[in-house]
Amino acid sequence: MSVSGVTVIDRTIHETNFWLRRIMDRLKTDDQQRAFSVLRVVLHIIRDCLPTEHAVQFSNHLPMLIRGLYxxxxxxxxxxxxxxxxxxxxxxxxxxxxxxxxxxxxxxxxAVIDTILDGIDESSGEKLIRMLPPSLQKLWLTGNPDP
Structure with a gap:
């Protein structure tokens, strides 16, 4: 069913809702606003920790609506x-x-990093993890021993 009548907009709304549901599942919550806020904060920290060129390259892997949030x-x-x-x-x-x-x-x-990594190819995910600050790498590696 089309929400907007524009396929690309409907697709990005669907993809964004999928990402939010994944975060909600990982956080064991039904609060979509909380998932959205957490996604926003973590994306902004990732963006602001990456060199500008890498921040732009990384954004290419995000769904359009999430890219705007980023x-x-x-x-x-x-x-x-x-x-x-x-x-x-x-x-x-x-x-x-x-x-x-x-x-x-x-x-x-x-929850957010795992959702991002689920949505991008493995080599891009490994590259992202290597570029994150050690404190964030540690958080990801704690739950994922094989980056």
Missing amino acids: YEGWRPSHELRVAREHALGILETELGPFAHDLSDIEEMVT
Whole structure:
């Protein structure tokens, strides 16, 4: 059934809802707004930790609607990009309202990273993991011993 009457828009809405359901399943929640907010925060941290060229290349693997979310508010020439060593601290601050403790934050980040990796090819996923700050790599590797 067409929602918008435009195939490409319907497809990206479907893909976005699929990603949100995957995150919701991983977080064991029915709260789609929470899944969306967590996805947004983690995507922005990933984007801001990657070199500009890699951030743009990575976005090509995202569904169109999620790609727009990824680019929301991005200023690639802005000098206050996220320092790799501060990524986890920023995630703790941004995701804090959705968490009871640090393990919840780790679970949220892992849920989003696993969903991203499920949606992209294996070599791109491995490349993404290698480019993430060590604190985020550790979160992903904790639940996935074979990157």
